[in-house]
Structures are given as C-alpha cells and as structure tokens.
Amino acid sequence: MEEDYEAVLCVKPAVHVYRVPPRASNRGYRAAEWQLDQPAWSGRLRITAKGKTAFIKLEDKTSGELFAQAPVEQFPGIAVESVTDSSRYFVIRIEDGNGRRAFIGVGFVDRGDAFDFNVALQDHFKWVRQQNELAKQAENPDQAPKLDLGFKEGQTIKLNIANMKKKEGAAGNTRPRSAGPGGLSLLPPPPGGKSSMPTLPSGEQPPSSLPPPTRLPGTPITDSLLSWPQPTAAPSAPATDVWGDFTKASGSDSNQTQANAGWVQF
Numbered sequence: 001m002e003e004d005y006e007a008v009l010c011v012k013p014a015v016h017v018y019r020v021p022p023r024a025s026n027r028g029y030r031a032a033e034w035q036l037d038q039p040a041w042s043g044r045l046r047i048t049a050k051g052k053t054a055f056i057k058l059e060d061k062t063s064g065e066l067f068a069q070a071p072v073e074q075f076p077g078i079a080v081e082s083v084t085d086s087s088r089y090f091v092i093r094i095e096d097g098n099g100r101r102a103f104i105g106v107g108f109v110d111r112g113d114a115f116d117f118n119v120a121l122q123d124h125f126k127w128v129r130q131q132n133e134l135a136k137q138a139e140n141p142d143q144a145p146k147l148d149l150g151f152k153e154g155q156t157i158k159l160n161i162a163n164m165k166k167k168e169g170a171a172g173n174t175r176p177r178s179a180g181p182g183g184l185s186l187l188p189p190p191p192g193g194k195s196s197m198p199t200l201p202s203g204e205q206p207p208s209s210l211p212p213p214t215r216l217p218g219t220p221i222t223d224s225l226l227s228w229p230q231p232t233a234a235p236s237a238p239a240t241d242v243w244g245d246f247t248k249a250s251g252s253d254s255n256q257t258q259a260n261a262g263w264v265q266f
Contacts, residue, residue, distance in 0.1 A: 009054065010047040010120035012113045017041040017058060017067075018105035020091055028084035029091045034105050043067060045106070047120050052128045054121060056080070056092055058106075068094040068104070075121045088114045 016039035023029065046057045054075070058067040070092040072079040083089045089107045108114040 006048050006050045008046065008048050009124055010045075010116055012045045012108065012117065013061065014109045014113070015043060015045040015058070016107045016109070017043075018089075018107065020103050020105045029081065029105070031083045031086045031089035031105065031107065034089075034107075036107065039107070040104075041067060045117070047117070047124075049124050052131070054124050056106075058094075068096075070094045072121065075125045080121065082118075087111060090114075090117070 018031075018034040018036065019040050020029065021033060041058070044059050044061050046059060048055045048057065052073075054072040056070040056072060058069065059065060060067065070079055076082075079093045081091045083091065083105075088109075088111055089105060091103055091105055093101055093103055095101050108117065
C-alpha cells in the first residue's frame with residue numbers, strides 16, 4: 001500500500017536542461033563545457049518518492065506535461081552527480097521506461113534552489129537507511145545493539161558536595177536543646193508557659209525524687225546515731241487552723257514532756 005503512494009519532496013519552478021558531451025575520462029563533469037547560454041529546454045523540476053525510490057521529474061511549467069524523469073535508487077550515486085566547477089549544476093540519468101537511458105545536465109537559476117534539491121534527496125535516502133535498519137532489527141532482534149550503562153575505563157563522575165552540605169546545614173538550623181544532667185538533651189517547654197507536671201489533690205505531697213540515705217558501713221559513730229530513737233512526726237493540723245500547733249504547745253506542759261521524751265539530752 002505504501003508503494004502505491006507518491007509523496008512530493010521538492011518543487012522548483014525554474015530549471016534549465018543542457019546537452020552533456022560524452023565524458024572521455026573518469027574526471028568529473030564541468031558545467032563550463034555545456035554552452036550555458038543556450039539551454040536545450042526550460043521548465044520546472046519536481047522530486048517525488050514512491051516507496052524507497054525517488055523520481056526527478058522535468059515538467060512543462062504551464063501544462064505539467066512530463067518532459068523526462070530520472071529514477072534515483074541511491075544517493076549519492078550514478079543517477080545524480082554534481083559537477084566539479086559549480087554548485088548549481090548536476091548531471092542526471094533519465095530513462096524512458098523502455099530501457100533507454102541518457103545523461104543530461106540540469107542547472108538552477110538560484111543557488112538556494114540547488115541546495116534544496118540536494119537536501120531533499122539526502123533526507124529521503126536517510127529515511128530509507130533507517131527503514132532498512134529497523135527491518136533488520138525486526139528480523140534478528142538478538143543482534144540489536146544492547147544498551148551498555150557500565151563505566152568505561154577512565155570514565156569518572158562528579159558530585160557537587162558543597163551544595164549538599166549547604167542543604168544539610170540549612171535543614172539542621174533548628175533551636176538547640178538544653179542539656180540536662182549527665183549531658184542528656186532536654187526538650188524545650190511547651191508553648192504558652194504551661195507546666196507539664198501533673199496537678200496533685202490538696203493535702204498530698206509529691207513523692208520525693210531523692211533516694212533514701214545510705215548507711216555508711218563500718219563506722220561506730222553512724223551506728224550509734226542511727227540506733228537512737230527518732231522523734232515521731234506530729235499530726236498535721238487541718239488546713240483551716242493555721243495556729244493550731246502553737247496553741248497546743250503553749251496550753252499544756254505535759255504535751256511538751258511527751259514531745260521531749262524521744263530526744264536525748266546532752
């Protein structure tokens with residue numbers, strides 16, 4: 001189906017055709033030998049593509065009648081050759097469909113038209129080569145080039161450590177924590193100045209965080225001190241009576257004697 005479709009690659013409205021003398025040697029063609037002031041024919045040039053083959057067609061400007069065409073199956077190649085003394089002239093090999101061939105000279109009026117003519121043929125056959133490579137890879141998928149991601153000998157990579165350090169320093173600029181006893185970091189107090197300590201009911205004392213006193217081993221003085229009778233704690237007065245202890249102490253001597261019974265007099 002694709003071979004039946006004909007695409008137009010390039011159209012140039014002004015082109016001249018010249019008779020090319022036989023080439024006596026392998027040296028290139030020279031446009032100065034063509035009698036450039038007397039072209040054999042003038043018209044327009046059109047490049048079309050049908051499948052992988054390009055066709056250079058010389059047509060009448062008004063009617064579009066075909067004057068000659070040159071099938072091109074390879075470029076650069078024998079079907080299209082550049083001259084040695086100018087970039088505006090080419091030699092193409094035309095065919096009539098009956099096996100007869102001839103070489104004619106083609107010249108463009110503008111140098112830009114000659115450049116477009118050359119590029120259109122190059123792009124077409126570049127596409128042809130890509131299609132051939134894809135077809136080969138489809139037939140032999142195991143022979144397709146494999147992607148090599150390994151390091152070559154002497155190949156190195158660079159890491160921008162300075163930027164990484166800056167980012168880490170910026171992320172670590174937080175408020176330092178205060179150090180507690182033993183070098184431990186303490187968390188800052190919560191916002192608002194409120195203490196996180198639990199509230200105890202009235203009349204209860206918070207447990208002491210200090211450990212009980214340890215007994216010193218092997219000293220007779222500490223043994224005798226600890227063996228003395230200890231005074232008993234007086235019962236706490238109600239919270240409403242602030243001066244209750246003082247009243248009881250001043251009102252009775254017997255209470256003082258009882259309170260002093262547990263103490264050793266020196």
